[in-house]
Amino acid sequence: MADLLSDDEIADRLPADWDREGDEIVRVYEFDDYLGASGFLAAAAGVAEDAWHHPEMTVRWGECEVRLTTHDAGGITGNDIDMAERLDGIYD
Numbered sequence: 001m002a003d004l005l006s007d008d009e010i011a012d013r014l015p016a017d018w019d020r021e022g023d024e025i026v027r028v029y030e031f032d033d034y035l036g037a038s039g040f041l042a043a044a045a046g047v048a049e050d051a052w053h054h055p056e057m058t059v060r061w062g063e064c065e066v067r068l069t070t071h072d073a074g075g076i077t078g079n080d081i082d083m084a085e086r087l088d089g090i091y092d
């Protein structure tokens with residue numbers, strides 16, 4: 001099981017455009033419309049399934065909010081940082 005990151009480690013490793021909110025890291029990806037946001041969610045779900053690390057995702061008009069935490073560890077781990085970087089990689 002992945003180890004919890006310290007506050008300093010989280011601050012150091014948090015990718016640009018992501019914020020920390022307690023035991024989660026959060027980013028809102030922006031799109032031109034609802035279908036764009038929905039398509040990103042579908043692609044992100046595939047990335048998550050491949051990595052077996054699953055974010056909480058909420059689609060709104062033109063937005064997909066992604067929240068990551070490691071449930072098994074009860075907080076933020078390297079798995080969350082890695083998933084954030086993977087999702088940034090599929091965001092055009």
Ligand SMILES: C[C@H](O)[C@H](O)[C@H]1CNC2=NC(N)=NC(=O)C2=N1
Nearest residue numbers: 052053054055069070071072073
């Ligand atoms: C049983 C447990 O849910 C699985 O091992 C995986 C599935 N996906 C997961 N996703 C996230 N975000 N955290 C987990 O701890 C996690 N665990």
